[in-house]
Amino acid sequence: MTNDQESPVEERTVRRLAPGPSGSVLFGALSSFKKDTLKLLVELQRRYGGIVRTKMGPYLVHQITEPEHVKHVLQDNSRNYSRGRFYQGFKLFFGHGMLTTDGPEWKTRRAVSQPFFHRAKLRAGAPTITDTVNELLDSWADPAARDEPVDITDDMMRLAMGVLGRLLYGVDLRDYAERLLPAVRFSLKAMILTGEVKQMLPRWVPTRYQRQLKHYQRVLNGVMDEIIELHRRGEGSDDSVVTALLNATHDVTGKPFTNTQIRAELKTLFLAGHETTGCALTWTLYALAQHADVRRALERELTEVLGERVPTADDLPNLPYLRQVVDESLRLYPPIWLFPRDAISDDEIGGYHVPAGSTVLIPLYAAHHNAATWESPEAFDPNRFCAARRDRYDYFPFGGGARKCIGMDLALLEIQLTVAMVAQRYRLSLVAGHPVTPGALVSLRPLPSVLMSIRRRH
Ligand code: HEM
Numbered sequence: 001m002t003n004d005q006e007s008p009v010e011e012r013t014v015r016r017l018a019p020g021p022s023g024s025v026l027f028g029a030l031s032s033f034k035k036d037t038l039k040l041l042v043e044l045q046r047r048y049g050g051i052v053r054t055k056m057g058p059y060l061v062h063q064i065t066e067p068e069h070v071k072h073v074l075q076d077n078s079r080n081y082s083r084g085r086f087y088q089g090f091k092l093f094f095g096h097g098m099l100t101t102d103g104p105e106w107k108t109r110r111a112v113s114q115p116f117f118h119r120a121k122l123r124a125g126a127p128t129i130t131d132t133v134n135e136l137l138d139s140w141a142d143p144a145a146r147d148e149p150v151d152i153t154d155d156m157m158r159l160a161m162g163v164l165g166r167l168l169y170g171v172d173l174r175d176y177a178e179r180l181l182p183a184v185r186f187s188l189k190a191m192i193l194t195g196e197v198k199q200m201l202p203r204w205v206p207t208r209y210q211r212q213l214k215h216y217q218r219v220l221n222g223v224m225d226e227i228i229e230l231h232r233r234g235e236g237s238d239d240s241v242v243t244a245l246l247n248a249t250h251d252v253t254g255k256p257f258t259n260t261q262i263r264a265e266l267k268t269l270f271l272a273g274h275e276t277t278g279c280a281l282t283w284t285l286y287a288l289a290q291h292a293d294v295r296r297a298l299e300r301e302l303t304e305v306l307g308e309r310v311p312t313a314d315d316l317p318n319l320p321y322l323r324q325v326v327d328e329s330l331r332l333y334p335p336i337w338l339f340p341r342d343a344i345s346d347d348e349i350g351g352y353h354v355p356a357g358s359t360v361l362i363p364l365y366a367a368h369h370n371a372a373t374w375e376s377p378e379a380f381d382p383n384r385f386c387a388a389r390r391d392r393y394d395y396f397p398f399g400g401g402a403r404k405c406i407g408m409d410l411a412l413l414e415i416q417l418t419v420a421m422v423a424q425r426y427r428l429s430l431v432a433g434h435p436v437t438p439g440a441l442v443s444l445r446p447l448p449s450v451l452m453s454i455r456r457r458h
Helices: 009-014 030-035 037-048 067-076 103-115 117-137 139-148 153-171 173-190 208-234 242-248 259-290 292-306 313-318 320-332 365-366 406-424
Strands: 026-027 053-054 059-064 341-342 347-349 352-354 357-361 427-428 438-439 445-446 453-457
Touching: 026 037, 026 059, 026 320, 037 053, 037 059, 037 365, 059 067, 067 347, 067 357, 103 117, 103 259, 103 320, 117 139, 117 153, 117 313, 139 153, 139 453, 153 173, 153 242, 153 259, 153 406, 173 208, 173 259, 208 242, 242 259, 242 292, 259 292, 259 320, 259 352, 259 406, 259 427, 259 445, 292 313, 313 320, 320 406, 406 427
Parallel strands: 026 053, 059 357
Antiparallel strands: 053 059, 341 357, 347 352, 427 453, 438 445
């Protein structure tokens, strides 16, 4: 007797399988998935709809983009979903921290950092942001005068690093940039499971890749340890996440956080916070340089509301077009373009069976480029954000549910202030002959880099 004959009729009818490419094995190897990932995700969504069943290498995967399905996984039935196997790769550089853990282990970590992201605290930090932006804009005076191109990606990463360090760690992380930036660049590729042999070999096999991996892990750990040590010696800020972590009690162990645990939190905030914000800033300036009409409308608003004065957090509600520009940039170029979950128990999404242990991928890049939701999805048009959003889960650059990005308000504040200040002072244009494409690394990186000419406005 086959399993089918043994199954009750109800079970057989309930277990409908979601549509997907025939034979289910779409990606013969994970490495082929890497080649044109973004197009592939959009194409799957277009061809099969809001839930697609497929296989990535040996793994059964459901890609979901339908807003109700995304809400189901992130919010309504979120208890049934863990970070899962694809987040394991992130532990290589993030460690065992807020981003990579679940349940009480996650909760105790999030609770320690949360007060640093409250709106009132962020408003108080706005002058630190505008000071840091001013330093950068002053440093552009020379290249502007000499008509030398500037690497905007690099500058935006350093800016985001500077802001994050000053606001959260009470130190200027740009002082560590020469060590940190190469480690970040390596980690962005290493953390994505590609199925390549170099990643699959046991850690003890002495390959060049393993040596590099260990080297950059040591670099990142080393910088975080120096910052912790500074605080232990009493030379750090009393009002920093580092001090809060040193004074906190871990809910699960009932003991203080260990050095490894504190380091993981610092790495998590650093990696999750500066790279995403740096990408968002770069893409927004890139889009403005490509769309003179949008840039002019933004300049008009800034002139009317601010003139030449430095913006404050209180100005932002009076700058609606600035916010629309940022929202549209986060739609077209979502810095986190995909994130995964694994189903703990069998589930049903939109009437389709999702077995325990399988992976659910949430490609927000495909959701944000869905032609069924967005008219001319490839166009950069801030006016689509004039009206209030209809559905939270057709646009979710910061995720959703309890695991929604802790840094959302900080990122939005920083991006708006920075874009306003850049547009007040400079006009940026892309250097010809340096095309840019979105690279699907851990973040959506503009590759190879965004080179711009900068010209003073006044
Ligand atoms: C434009 C900038 C940013 C974008 C687009 C972004 C996007 C996201 C997304 C989509 C998630 C959810 C991932 C998931 O559910 O699997 C997330 C989580 C997270 N983000 Fe952000 N992020 C940004 C800035 C920041 C900043 C500035 C920080 C901190 C300084 C930060 C720290 C984190 C952390 C720690 C998590 C994990 C939260 C948790 O699981 O409880 N992010 N981010």
